Amino acid sequence: MGRYANHEDFGANAPINFREDTTSESYLKGMSGIAPPGMKPKAMRGKRYEDNTDFKASVKWHRNFDIAMFGGTDIGFPESETKQMGLEQKIDGIERKPGRR
Structure with missing residues (x-):
């Protein structure tokens, strides 16, 4: 089984992990x-890398991943940021799975 049990679990955890894991330190270490x-x-x-991996970037990343993996998305433009906020607010009912191990 994958890391996330279903699409809601993925939507509530992965974009938050993306923002937390895309730091200037991780960029500099990788480079x-x-x-x-x-x-x-x-x-x-x-620093620029970290500045450009904000909420808006995580919405775009999540939308693109959703299209690639699930063949469609419930996070369409132009209301994508609002829908992403809705998914992330569901974290109360979904187990939080931190990013990198």
Whole structure:
């Protein structure tokens, strides 16, 4: 069985995990791993990365994933942000599954 039991479980957990896991530290760590020897990524790029992975970015990411995996989405534009908020508010009835292990 996958990490999420159903689509509501996925919608209530995954976008929150996306926002929590996309930090400047994770970006810089990943980029350092692929950088040529003796070079390291600029801290400013990590900051920009984190700034661009906000709520709006998590809605877009979730919508695209939903289309790719489920063949459609209940998070359509232009009201996608409102629907995403509705899914995330369901977390009270759904078990919270933190991001990276």
